[in-house]
Amino acid sequence: MITREAPAIPIRPAEPAHRSGRVAVALWALLIAATFAAGYLLRRAGLATEDELPPLHAEARGEPHTWQLYPAIAVAVLYVALLPVLVRRLTWRPLLVAAWLATLAWTIVLALSDGFDHIAKPLDAPTEYPAGLDPVRADPAGWLRTFTDRLNGYPTHIRGHPPLPTLVFWALDAAGLRGTTWAAVVIILVATSAVIAIAMTVRLLAGEELARRALPFLVMAPLVLWIATAMDAFFLGVGAWGTVLVAFAAKRNRALAALGGGLLLGSLPYLSYGLLPLFAVPAAVLIAVRPSARVVAVLLCGCAIVPVAFTLGGFWWPDGVAATYETYRVSRGSAMRPYWYFLVADFAVLGLLVGPAVAHALPSTLAPLGRAARDRVLPPVPTMLVGAALLGTIALAVSGVTRGEVERIWVPYAAWMMVAAARHTPPSRGWLAAQAVTALLVQSLVLSEW
Known part of the structure; x- marks a missing residue:
């Protein structure tokens, strides 16, 4: 990858973790165990x-x-042995490429434990987007125009989302990349590239040292278990690249980057209704940087492109929300998933996605929020990013529309929470090993639909 070794880059130790970190890890483990035990009892009771x-x-x-x-x-x-070395030795751009390839390999090797056909198999389910492509192929414009009216006749995932994810599959098909194998390849490539986008965002806002400390944990996040293959992983990549473009535009006063970032971010509500709270993350970027009025204006114009295009095409987003909520409300999933159980249990699943390293670092990462509010100053950038992602998950959980299946829904949010793990003092091999063990245990014991 490089012709000569880059000089070693010193990385200062992180601030000592708050003592409550150990308590947080204990609570992390207890919450996960308790929610699985409660779920077992609820299932036995038919609830x-x-x-x-x-x-x-x-x-x-x-x-x-x-x-x-x-x-x-x-x-x-x-990875536990080499990632800390690569983070210290490689120059920035080769390090980003290495991190992407490492994430890609880690994602694929975990998925391959179920066999070579498993990577594309989740997309072959009758509930998934490809199962409903025939009406789109016949008349894409007509399909979009009548999407809300004919919603009940579509497969589960099409009914549960705006039309854009289905149109992504249709576009791949129209471009000659037919079949779920190609779709799986695109999803995995886009999702794993989010490691680069998140690291670049952290570097732009908080410096290269912190971004380097975060990278090994971004690579080894247990959430990669749900990258192969859930469409929500694709949403992660879109949101992450939109956010880094906003960060670049805000820091460098670049209108083109603002337009591109706005275009990607404006597509999020049309990819999933559950991505609306994810705007808290780019909002945190804007609050931290305070860009020029020109950048904000261009960004807003970019955000309007996708909504205007879909509205002109005949899809009115509020009607889509109402229709999807109605189908969800009368569905079996809504009726058979108790609100209060999933309000708590969804965060146990979030804990599985981020792993014990984030659980340990979370109290000290969020602690500056109190001081910042008291002193009326902005908290550190990592605190803002992690807090924004966590706030998004809280909003969705409290709303009650994310009862269950959050192992995929949380992916675009959980990836930003991995930044908290940068508080661990390098090389942090013990915490990296804990992250790997978490992913391996879940893969060993659980057979997921994604």
Whole structure:
């Protein structure tokens, strides 16, 4: 990748973690165990029958994976040993490429423990977007114009989302990339590239040192288990690249970047209704940087492009929200998933996605919020990014529309929370190993639909 070794880049130790970090890890483990135990009891009582293994939309493996995970274990050991070295030795651009490739390999090797056909298999389900492509192929404009009126006749995931994800699959098909294998490749490539976008955002706003400390944890985040293959992973990539373009535009006063960032961010509500709270993350970027009025104006124009295009095409977003909510309200998933259980359990799933390293760092990462409010100053950038992502998940959980299946829904939010792990003092191999063990245990014991 490089012709000569870059000089070692010193990375200062992070601030000492708050003592409550150990308590947070204990609570993290207790919350996960308690919600699975409660889910088992609810299911036995007939009160949570939509999911085989609540709070996950998954089932327990009859026989846990053992030898199937040997390649993933080998990769995990290699990463724990080498990632801290690469972070210190590689120059910035080669490091970003290495991080992307490492994330890609980690995602794929975990998925391959279920066999070579598993990567595309989730997209072949009758509930997924490809199952409803025939009406789009016949008349894309007519399909969009009548989308809300004919919503009940579409597969589950099309009914539960705005039209843009389905149009992404249609566009791939029209471009000659037919079949779910190509769709899976695109999803994984876009999703794993978010590691680059998030690291670049942190570097722009808080400096390269902090971005380097965050990178190993971005690579080894347990959330990669749901990158192959859920469309929400694609949403992660779109949101992350939109945010980094906004950060670049705000810091460098670049109108073109603002337009591109606005275009990507403006597409989020048309990819998923549940992505609206994700705007808290780019909003935190704008608050931290305070860009020029010119950049803000161009950004807003960019954000308007997708909504205007869909409105002119015949899809009115508020009507889509209302229709989707109505189908959800009368669906089996809504009726069979108790609100109060999932209000708590959804955060246990979030804990699985981010892992114990983030749980340990979260109290000290969020602690400056209180001081900032008292002193009427902005908190540190990592606190703002992590807090914004967490706020988005709280808003969705309280709304009650994310009861279950959040292992995929949380992916675009959880990736930003990985920035909290940058508080760990390098090389942090113990915490990296804990992240890897979390992912390996879940993959060994749980058979997910995604």
